[in-house]
Each structure stands twice: as structure tokens, then as C-alpha cells.
Amino acid sequence: MTATATPTKTMTMVAAINDALALALEADETVHVFGEDVGVMGGVFRATDGLQARFGAERVFDTPLAEAGIVGMGIGMGLAGLKPVAEIQFAGFLYPALDQVLSHLGRYRHRTRGRYHLPMVIRAPYGGGVHTPEQHADSPEAILAHTPGVKVVIPSTPADAKGLLLAAIEDPDPVFFLEAIKLYRSVKGEVPEGPYTVPLGQARVVTQGDDATVVCYGGMVEVATKAAEAAQAHGIGVEVIDLRTLVPMDTETVLASVRKTGRAVVVSEAPRTNGFHSEVSATIAEEAIDFLRAPVVRVTGFDAPYPPFTSVEDVYRPNPVRVARAIRQVMGY
Amino acid sequence: MTSPDTARPDLLSPDLSEHEPFRLLAPDGTATRPAELPDPGTRLSLYRHMRRIRHFDERAWVLYRTGRLGVFPPYGGMEASQVGTAAALGAGDWLFPTYRDTGAALTHGLPVAQTLAYWRTSPHGWAMPPDVKVLPFYIPIATQYPHAVGAALAEKRRGTRNVALAYIGDGGSSEGDFHEALNFAGALTVPCVFILQNNGWAISVPTRTQTRAVNLARRADGYGIPGVRVDGNDVLATYLVTTEAVNRARDGQGPTLIETVTYRVKPHTLADDPSRYRTDADNHGWEEKDPITRLRAHLMSEGLLTEDDDAILTREIETEFEAALKEADGYPEPTPAEILDHVFAEPTPTLRRQRAQIEAEEGA
Numbered sequence: 001m002t003a004t005a006t007p008t009k010t011m012t013m014v015a016a017i018n019d020a021l022a023l024a025l026e027a028d029e030t031v032h033v034f035g036e037d038v039g040v041m042g043g044v045f046r047a048t049d050g051l052q053a054r055f056g057a058e059r060v061f062d063t064p065l066a067e068a069g070i071v072g073m074g075i076g077m078g079l080a081g082l083k084p085v086a087e088i089q090f091a092g093f094l095y096p097a098l099d100q101v102l103s104h105l106g107r108y109r110h111r112t113r114g115r116y117h118l119p120m121v122i123r124a125p126y127g128g129g130v131h132t133p134e135q136h137a138d139s140p141e142a143i144l145a146h147t148p149g150v151k152v153v154i155p156s157t158p159a160d161a162k163g164l165l166l167a168a169i170e171d172p173d174p175v176f177f178l179e180a181i182k183l184y185r186s187v188k189g190e191v192p193e194g195p196y197t198v199p200l201g202q203a204r205v206v207t208q209g210d211d212a213t214v215v216c217y218g219g220m221v222e223v224a225t226k227a228a229e230a231a232q233a234h235g236i237g238v239e240v241i242d243l244r245t246l247v248p249m250d251t252e253t254v255l256a257s258v259r260k261t262g263r264a265v266v267v268s269e270a271p272r273t274n275g276f277h278s279e280v281s282a283t284i285a286e287e288a289i290d291f292l293r294a295p296v297v298r299v300t301g302f303d304a305p306y307p308p309f310t311s312v313e314d315v316y317r318p319n320p321v322r323v324a325r326a327i328r329q330v331m332g333y
Numbered sequence: 334m335t336s337p338d339t340a341r342p343d344l345l346s347p348d349l350s351e352h353e354p355f356r357l358l359a360p361d362g363t364a365t366r367p368a369e370l371p372d373p374g375t376r377l378s379l380y381r382h383m384r385r386i387r388h389f390d391e392r393a394w395v396l397y398r399t400g401r402l403g404v405f406p407p408y409g410g411m412e413a414s415q416v417g418t419a420a421a422l423g424a425g426d427w428l429f430p431t432y433r434d435t436g437a438a439l440t441h442g443l444p445v446a447q448t449l450a451y452w453r454t455s456p457h458g459w460a461m462p463p464d465v466k467v468l469p470f471y472i473p474i475a476t477q478y479p480h481a482v483g484a485a486l487a488e489k490r491r492g493t494r495n496v497a498l499a500y501i502g503d504g505g506s507s508e509g510d511f512h513e514a515l516n517f518a519g520a521l522t523v524p525c526v527f528i529l530q531n532n533g534w535a536i537s538v539p540t541r542t543q544t545r546a547v548n549l550a551r552r553a554d555g556y557g558i559p560g561v562r563v564d565g566n567d568v569l570a571t572y573l574v575t576t577e578a579v580n581r582a583r584d585g586q587g588p589t590l591i592e593t594v595t596y597r598v599k600p601h602t603l604a605d606d607p608s609r610y611r612t613d614a615d616n617h618g619w620e621e622k623d624p625i626t627r628l629r630a631h632l633m634s635e636g637l638l639t640e641d642d643d644a645i646l647t648r649e650i651e652t653e654f655e656a657a658l659k660e661a662d663g664y665p666e667p668t669p670a671e672i673l674d675h676v677f678a679e680p681t682p683t684l685r686r687q688r689a690q691i692e693a694e695e696g697a
Contacts, residue, residue: 041536058386062542067508069509096508096510131403132404133403135473135474136472273683302691303673303675303683303684304672304673308368308454308459309454309671312666315669315672321694322694
């Protein structure tokens with residue numbers, strides 16, 4: 001944080017995101033915010049509430065209902081000197097735009113040998129736990145992190161959401177900014193007033209401990225922290241690490257913790273096979289095998305579509321009990 | 334813009350005068366083309382269908398408010414658009430509904446109890462009955478259009494006379510899938526009927542923001558297929574036009590795009606607050622164009638329906654619905670491990686391990 005002495009305000013995560021967008025629009029006239037329902041209505045989650053009224057319908061505007069068009073047009077805007085900040089209404093509806101994402105978004109600096117670059121941000125709510133309708137709760141971050149040239153940011157607190165979003169908008173390269181739906185209004189925190197950035201690629205040590213490391217991000221940070229508190233009550237010191245950005249990943253902070261504790265649990269709510277949790281697990285195995293006292297354990301969603309059945313939805317998403325069980329598992333190995 | 338000092342037509346401004354939608358009944362129920370009305374039995378049947386799905390929509394609101402239904406996208410006011418199109422199908426025909434087309438699915442034969450189960454997010458609502466060719470309501474926008482083309486092509490290849498009918502909204506018609514599907518359907522001459530329900534709103538975005546086009550039926554021109562604009566609150570008109578399109582498709586003459594001009598009187602879902610983005614001025618006049626009121630006035634003036642008939646119909650509809658609700662209430666809740674069912678025909682070793690984990694941790 002570059003703003004420790006500034007006054008703060010208690011805010012929800014969605015209010016902090018709104019604050020960051022307003023500051024970015026105010027500071028830089030090339031910033032444009034657009035997407036489905038973001039203008040007049042202020043977004044389905046109210047992340048863009050009031051921005052059109054304040055900055056006008058040219059810079060904050062409703063688009064036609066077409067994700068490929070939103071991302072594709074944003075790429076053109078970015079190449080031609082604007083700073084597009086697009087909203088995809090739900091991460092689960094990003095898929096029509098995947099051609100644009102996989103074929104183009106991350107490649108411009110590379111394929112023009114630096115002649116062009118693409119300072120674009122794509123925001124999207126992701127994840128489960130709030131009983132959304134079918135296909136609204138996907139966690140597609142692994143697809144994005146697997147795309148060269150694309151940065152992936154997933155905040156877990158209001159203050160981080162604001163600082164990371166401002167950093168993402170300042171960043172010269174394309175950034176996906178995924179927002180856990182579960183955290184939009186359920187989490188409040190102190191947020192510094194005015195502009196500040198949280199640098200991309202720096203993990204946050206949430207709780208300190210010497211016995212086990214739990215690596216997580218986004219909506220899972222809250223879950224892991226509860227599990228860590230429960231473990232602490234049993235005398236187990238758990239170091240919870242919030243990655244904050246998956247690409248670039250702060251490998252050093254993760255490895256330093258694992259070298260200290262010798263045990264690692266990785267948590268995400270995405271499907272198990274090929275999730276980003278697997279990348280974290282592989283990195284730990286590759287770089288810190290000599291320090292490990294137990295196999296790395298992943299706590300994840302399952303290899304089935306996110307269940308559309310409200311009454312059993314919560315089985316899919318890791319909860320503190322499942323994370324605590326994994327902590328016991330690595331402790332008892 | 335034609336400048337005043339030249340008689341040359343402006344080649345870049347084609348005549349965009351909008352076609353009046355085709356209609357058989359004026360909003361007050363007066364027949365504007367008496368010779369083309371469907372037979373009395375069909376008119377009464379369409380009325381019963383509309384009343385039946387209106388009842389579902391109204392009860393859905395109450396059930397949602399009392400926690401007995403999940404998020405529900407209402408279609409009240411759009412009954413003529415859904416009934417007139419779905420009722421033109423036969424049992425062998427496919428129906429591809431979006432999340433707002435519960436009424437169309439009910440009209441095509443999806444049982445009420447199962448429909449309630451779907452909107453309660455119970456697995457009992459997802460397994461479509463074997464005798465109803467309907468897919469679970471499509472949530473991702475426009476994706477059902479290419480699917481309908483494929484189903485229509487399959488029927489054609491198998492040598493049947495069955496057709497596929499798919500719905501989309503004005504918002505959905507901005508998606509690439511919409512345009513690709515129309516082009517494929519035309520290029521391959523498939524027996525497909527595309528219904529574009531132009532209800533004025535994509536959540537908060539009005540059609541005037543969605544597109545510069547007003548007459549969305551004309552999008553068919555770009556793909557070499559017929560496009561028809563019809564009054565979406567006149568069930569006799571939607572039925573007549575769709576029947577014509579279905580017959581053309583059955584006869585191997587290819588696809589048709591039908592724009593039903595209607596209005597989303599209700600919120601996007603029962604959790605939405607339209608006062609954030611639209612005013613009474615936007616809604617003005619649409620309540621008066623109610624499709625059920627319009628047909629009822631017609632039927633009563635023709636002596637085809639009496640108040641007593643209507644009261645009997647109301648009781649029948651209520652009885653059917655309450656019995657279905659009771660049935661739906663009896664469906665057991667899914668077990669935790671059911672979230673892993675039906676991923677593959679044979680569960681992979683990984684899925685079997687994950688199932689064992691859920692059963693051990695949650696209790697089967």
C-alpha cells in the first residue's frame with residue numbers, strides 16, 4: 001500500500017470498485033467504461049452506479065448484448081490510444097468472446113514486436129456461493145491465466161480491489177480483473193480515500209504461522225482464513241497467502257512460506273482438473289520439494305459443471321470445514 | 334440526407350420507413366382481416382393456452398415471494414408471442430426456449446410440475462420428458478439458435494417433416510450466434526423457424542440503444558430468407574404467421590425469421606427493479622395492449638366465449654396448477670453427491686474418487 005497515512009472509509013468491495021472506476025475516469029480522459037447494462041442502470045451489481053451520470057454517456061456506455069463485440073471493440077480502442085475498461089456481465093458469459101481473448105488480447109505486443117500494446121482491462125464477476133441461476137457461477141481464471149500475454153487479477157478485500165483495479169487500468173498490458181460475486185457486499189473493509197495502487201504480482205500474507213501454508217485467492221480467502229482461525233484454536237499456526245494476482249504470480253512469497261512451514265494447501269473453487277490451484281501445487285513441488293513434510297493438497301471444486309441446484313450448491317464450493325480437513329491432513333502426514 | 338438543390342436520390346439513405354406489424358386483431362379485439370381468422374376451435378384453444386401460462390406467471394410471482402420458487406424471468410404480457418408460436422408446432426417438432434420462454438415450453442407440452450421443479454433448481458426439472466422435444470431453458474444468450482439449425486438439419490437428413498423452432502430476444506439478436514445461425518439455416522435450407530421476440534428491453538437496455546435498426550425482421554434479408562414482422566400481442570397473428578412458416582419448413586422451403594413486436598411489461602427477473610432504468614412513459618400504452626384482454630374481447634363479441642365459460646376455465650387452470658405444485662412439492666431434494674451425476678456416461682476414475690469424497694464428507 002502506498003497510502004498508509006491517508007484517511008479511510010468503510011466500504012463494500014463493489015463500492016471500492018466503483019470508487020476506483022470513478023477515480024480512473026476522472027484522472028485520465030482516455031479511460032472508457034462500457035458493457036451490458038453498465039450505463040443507465042449502473043451494472044447488474046451496481047459496480048458502475050452513477051458513473052454515466054457523472055462522466056457522460058460517451059465515456060460510460062451501454063453496449064449491444066454481444067460479448068465478442070465488447071472485447072473485440074475494446075481491443076481496437078486500446079490499440080488506437082484509448083484505455084478500455086470493459087465489463088463482461090458474468091465470467092460465465094465470457095465464452096463468446098474467447099476467440100478475441102485467446103486469438104488477440106494477449107498477442108499484440110508480441111506480434112507487432114512492441115510496436116503496439118494493449119492497455120485494456122476486462123472486469124467480470126465470477127464464482128459461486130450466492131445461488132445465482134445456472135451458468136452464472138463459473139470460475140474460468142485458469143483459461144485466462146493459460147493465455148500468454150494476459151494478466152489475471154482477483155482481489156479479496158475492498159482496499160485491494162480498489163488499488164489493484166487502479167493498477168490494472170494503469171498497466172500497459174491487458175488485464176483480466178475477476179471479482180468474486182460472493183464478496184461484493186458481504187465483506188466490508190477500510191479503504192483509503194483518493195487514488196493509490198496495489199502493485200500487480202505481489203501476494204498478501206493474510207495470517208502468519210509456522211506450521212502450514214494455505215494459498216488461495218478471491219472468494220476463497222475468506223474461507224481459508226476461517227479455517228486458519230479454527231486451526232489456530234488447536235495450536236496450529238497457519239499462514240494464509242492471498243495471491244491477489246495469478247499472472248504475474250508472486251512465487252517468492254509462496255515459496256518462502258512453504259520453506260518455513262513445510263506444508264501446503266491450495267484452495268480454489270474452480271473445477272479440480274487443470275485449475276490454477278494445480279499450477280500453484282506444481283510450482284511448490286518443483287521449487288520446494290526439499291522443504292516439504294507432506295504432499296501438497298488441493299481443496300477445489302469438482303470436475304462437474306457448477307451445480308445449478310440451490311439446495312446442494314454449497315457442496316461444490318470449498319468451505320472452512322473442507323479447508324480445515326486439508327490442514328489436518330498435511331499436519332498428520 | 335437529400336440536399337434541396339438536387340433531385341438525385343441519396344444512395345446512402347435507403348427508405349427506412351417501418352413496416353407495420355402484421356395483425357388480425359386490433360387492440361380492442363376488432364378483427365382487421367376477418368377472412369384470415371383461424372377457425373373458432375383454434376381461437377378458443379389459443380385463448381386457453383394464454384390463460385394457462387398467464388396463471389403460471391402470476392403464481393410464480395407469489396411462489397417466489399414466499400420462497401417456494403427461485404429466480405424467475407417473467408413473461409406476463411408476452412403470452413401471444415409465446416403461445417401463438419409454440420402452438421403452431423406438432424409433437425414431433427423441436428422447441429429451443431430461452432429463460433423467458435417458460436410459457437412457450439408449457440404450451441409445447443412441458444409438464445407444469447416439472448417446469449416448477451426447474452425454476453426451483455431441482456434436478457427433476459432438468460430431465461426433459463421423452464415425449465416432449467424441448468431443451469432446458471437456455472441461459473447463455475443466443476446459443477440456442479445454432480443448435481436449432483443443427484436439430485433442423487438432423488430432421489432433414491433423417492427424412493422427417495419435423496421442424497425446429499427457436500426463440501431469441503432483441504438483445505440476443507446482437508450476438509454473433511444469431512447471425513451465424515440465420516446464415517447457416519439459409520445456406521443449408523433447413524426446416525427452422527426463428528422467433529425474435531422484440532420485447533423492447535435487454536435487462537436495462539432499450540432496443541433503441543441495442544441497435545439502430547427498428548424493423549428487426551429485415552435482418553433476414555441479409556441471409557436470403559423471409560423475414561416477417563408481426564404484432565406480438567395478437568395471438569391469432571403470431572399463430573397464423575408461424576403456422577405458415579412451419580408449413581414452408583416442412584415442405585422443404587427453408588427457414589423463416591419472425592419478429593414478434595411485444596413488450597416486457599414485467600421486470601427482467603423477479604429480483605430486478607426496472608424503476609432504475611425505465612419510466613411510465615416507456616411503458617405507456619402496453620398494459621392496454623394486453624394479449625389476453627384483446628382475444629377475450631374478440632371471442633366474447635363473436636359469441637365464442639361467455640363469462641361462465643371463462644369462470645370454468647379459471648377453475649380448471651387453478652386445479653391443474655395446484656395439483657402440479659403438490660406434485661413438485663413431493664420431489665425429493667438432491668443428495669450432495671448428485672452434483673457429480675451425469676457428467677459422463679461412465680464416471681471417470683477421478684469423478685469416482687470425488688464422489689467417494691463427497692459421500693464421506695457430506696453423508697450420501
